[in-house]
Amino acid sequence: MRTMLFKAQHRMWWVPMLAGLVLLGACSSGVEKPKPVPLGPSPQGLAIKRSWSLAFGEVQFPLRTVSVGSDIALATSQGLxxxxxxxxxxxxxxxxxxxxxxxxxxxxxxxxxxxxxxGALQVFKAGRQVWRADLGTSVATPPLVAGNRVFVLGTDRTVAAWDAATGALLWQQARPGDPLVLKQPGLLAALGDTLIVGQGAKLLGMNPLSGTVRWEQSVASSRGTNEVEKLMDIPSGMARSGQQVCVRAYQHAVACVDSAKPSLVWSKPSNGFSGLAGDADSVFGVDGQGVVTAYRRNSGDIQWSSNTLRYRQLTGPVVVGRSVVVGDSEGNVHLLAKTDGTPLARLKTDGSAIAAVPVLVGQTLVVITQRGGVFGFVPE
Structure with a gap:
């Protein structure tokens, strides 16, 4: 067993629920939270059928579904x-x-x-545990495995890297942060030979071999009057096209950064809590009330906004063909047209909340619920 302690830092943690800070405030003040917009008849714009399903186990933690080729990795709260x-x-x-x-x-x-x-980091290969490292801190962000390395972002904003085969600690970097941080998945992703990390309102490009910072760029500025309102972080889920990376600054803004320069391309106010998705032309996001919005990638101008799923506690979006896909708290998966937000199709699972952003694997859309259902949908 390998042991490594992240540098301890005393912090308050703010734990956001799926509905976001707006609904939390409503509940705590005794005000009835807004009711979801009625769905109406199922749209018939796309023909999609369930190809397979399996019962795997409850998911009550921040799950990121990752696919390579035709394979997808899963985990359950119980430890499978x-x-x-x-x-x-x-x-x-x-x-x-x-x-x-x-x-x-x-x-x-x-x-x-x-x-x-x-905080026990565990790495498996072909069904066998190959090594573990005791982190000594809480982790909400799923590890990133890339370039024969395993990267971890702690809730104390320490970033560390291990050799994927041996478990040898390669480097760790701690940066000063705010006294209040989010205990929800942050941004930790690969962009070519650069490790992309969200640190407060800053997007960092790090050398994955050494942990040194190559560049950093602020994506938003605080407009709050207290610690909660001033809180900024970058949640998991970035919309990449070439060297342009678009992200959300928690409850503050949606922004795009040219990582090649680096420079801020644009930043637009948006009170949301989940990450983004996009293609070469557009960036898609879900705000804290469940409004789905499409932004022009080159300017940040709004192309369209859809209120049809308001207050449905949506997942972050994913782009699938000509649609934008989101899941909701009642186990529905919604496909909206990329061009104007028109509902195209609605898929049903097991009635429990969608636990992670759906993922497209080849021609199969894979959806996982909190109850532990795993579903594969394909075009008819």
């Missing part, structure tokens, strides 16, 4: 981890973490990384 063939729903292998799971999953086609109870 598995790799599944997304074409058929068949398990390739499964293993036990030995405790509950706090954050996951990282996957590169060979190694699967999760963070277990008490």
């Amino acid at each position: 981890v598995a790799v599944v063939d997304a074409r058929t729903g068949q398990e390739i292998w499964r293993a036990s973490v030995g405790s509950s799971v706090e954050a996951g999953v990282g996957f590169d086609g060979n190694y699967v990384a999760v963070v277990g109870q008490g």
